[in-house]
Amino acid sequence: MFDGILQRKDGFSRTSLISSLSQHRCSSEQALFLASRMRSSGFKLNSYSLVCLIRALSNLGWISYAQQLHSYILKSGFHSNVFVATALLGVYVKWGFLDHAHCLFGEIPQPNVVSWNSLIYGYAQSGECLKALGLVSELARSSLRPDVFTFTAALTACTQPSFLDLARSVHCKIIKFGFESSIIAGNCLIDMYGKCGSVCDAILEFHLMKDKDIVSWNSIIGANAQNQRVADALDLFHQMPVPDTISYNEVISCLAQVGNMEDALKILSEMPNPNSSSWNSVIAGYVKQNRVQEALDFFSKMHSAGITKDQFTFSSIIRGAACLSALNWGALIHCCTIKSGWDSCIVVGSALIDMYSKCGQIKKAEMVFGSLTGRNLVTWNAMISGYAHNGNTREALWMFKEMKTMRGLKPDHITFVGVLSACGHDGLLGDGIRYFESMTREYGIRPTAEHCSCMIHLLGQGGELLRAQRMIYELGFESCGLVWKALLTACRACGDVEVAEVAAVKVLALEGDDEFVYVLMSNTYASHGRWNDVSDVRELMRERGMRKEAGCSWIEVENALPISSIKE
Structure with missing residues (x-):
């Protein structure tokens, strides 16, 4: 068939066939093969053919081929064609190559609104809200007029409570440019306000909409559901014409x-x-x-x-198996993912790494990590945390070093929880302090209670409990029970009664009576032979109706999970 078409003199048949083949993923490879044959036969590709080939590459996810096609576009002079350049820009955005996309955008002599919208959407999807909104402002100042998709793209960046004011500024622009009656804009506003936690604004926008479609109803139900307004979500659900x-x-x-x-x-x-x-x-x-x-x-x-089970089915149930360290169940589910073809999915792979790590099967976690063709930050974090969980400090720190060399990956707060935990396993106080300082200074990550707890554990191992106590105040966690519990645990390990008493008073003041505090204080007093204090603590526990619970664990028996209890 291809040979017959190639022998024709008109380019219309060839271009039409490339267009048809590029519509679907299953035939996209044939479109590329035909284009290659055309080039070998001396035919020149026109702008429409190039747009179709870019779509085919997008369908297939062939990054290296897209870069080769980009080179051909540059050599043949089509980089100044707004339709070709915009199509290529869209592919770079889809694959997350925003640097390439922005560079390409700058080379388009006269970008159209679609070009602008593609780049705005890319930054919005990557969470770079300020860059997305900055482009919206640039577009508004240009000779072009933004369309409704400009603003809906910008709204996808404003889906956190901290961005609510910025989202309202986008809402003002929607009104200014006359898109307030658009159903598309209204639905996006409802969704945005719901994700920002401003349900009242979402409800107001819903009621102001003259025309509502099923997306409008689903958006307002979702806004209430996401904010745990169960009764309101159910009420709206029952009001829907046809759910x-x-x-x-x-x-x-x-x-x-x-x-x-x-x-x-x-x-x-x-x-x-x-x-x-x-x-x-x-x-x-x-x-x-x-x-x-x-x-x-x-x-x-x-x-x-x-x-039909999808990546979310498997990632959820694998997390469940991880919670119980249910290795047999986890392995069975892993087999299901292989059979279903989801084992190479990043979301499922990351969950499997976490599950095997929590089950103590770090070699299997490594095997899954190595089998993944694509890895995101969650995948690397899972492996780092897995090593830390199993006491493989050297491997965890090596993995962190490797992750930093990966293009487009930047450590987040979860990464550093894993790194600091790994340092805690081997008592690497100096390394832990350096990583903590790097987290705040180099990456601009604000310490969380988990980071503070990790540092308290490290400082406790080094006998620097007073420094740990000061850190709680310096980081502003004096009202957080979690960090005081961490300090109390560190005192128990070090046998420091005075600091332990301060930490115990703080925990009780913040979280009320907690048998954890009484048990730890009893054990701390016992380690110093202060038996009168031990008796006083146990008497207090009896008066408050507390008793030390029996230790328990889960044990798999033929994939069932009975509780095994160990009483002291």
Whole structure:
């Protein structure tokens, strides 16, 4: 077929076939093959053919070939063609190569609104809100007029409570440019206000909309659901003219996330055509409520019912198996991911690394990490934390060093929790301090209570409890019970009674009576032979109706998870 088309003199047939083949992923490779044959036969590609080839490469995800095509575009002079350049820009944005995209954008002599929107959307999707909004302002000052998609792209960047004021400024621009009656803009505003935690603004926008479609209803239900306004979400759901699958899923997810599993299951049973997302919400709800055995049972039902499982199904249930260190279940689910073709997915792979690490199978975690063709920050964090969890300090710090060499990856607060924990396993106080300072100075990451707790553990190992106590105040965590518990634990290990008493008073003041405090203080006094104080603490526990709970653990027996209890 290709030979017959190549023998024709007109370029229309060739271009039409390339266009047709590039429409779908399954035939995109043929489009590229035809274009290659055309070039070998001396035919020149026109701008429309190039746009189609860029689409084919986007479908296939062939990065290196896209770069080769970019070189051809530069040599043939099509880089100044706004349609070709915009199509290529869109591919770079899709793959997260924003530096390439912005450079290409700067080379377009007269970018159109679509060019601007693509770059704005890219920065918005990558979380670079200020850059996205800066481009919106530039576009507004140019000779071009922004369209409604300019502002909906900008709104996707403003989905955190800290960006609420910026989001309202975008809302003002929507009104200024006359798009306030657009259903698309209205739906995006409802979604944005919901994600920013301003449900009242979302409800107001919903009521101000003259025309509403099913997306409008789903957006307002989602806004209430995301902010755990369960009654309002259910009320709106029952008001909907005709709920669709997304409507049902929003409500099921809302109920499951707050632990109302019975009502979530009831809605699921009433749903006309439940899909994998419907079942996933229930599994995620069980895992969040630490009802992991029920999550595993529900996953088995899903499997038996023949419901298609996706990356979110597997990542949720693998997290559940990790919580219980249920290795047999985890391994079985891993087999399911291989059979379903999801084992190479980054989300699933990261969950498997975490699960195997928590089950003490660090070699299997390494195997999964090595098998992934793509790795994101979550994947690297999972491996670093896995090494730290298993006491492999050297490997964790080496992995951190390797991660820093990866293009486009930047350590976040979770990365440094893993790194500092790893230092804590081997008592590397000096290294821990250097990493902590690097986190704040080099990466601009504000310390969290978890970072502070890791540092307290390290300082405690070095016997510097007073320095640890000062750090709590210096970092502003004097009202956080977690860090005082960490200090109390460090005092127990060091046997420092005075600082332990200060930490105990703080925990009790912040969190009320906690048997953890009494047990640790009793043990600390006992280690110093202060038996009268031990008796006083135990008497206080009796008066308050407290007793030391029996230690317990989960043990898998033929994939069941009975509790094994050890009483002292």
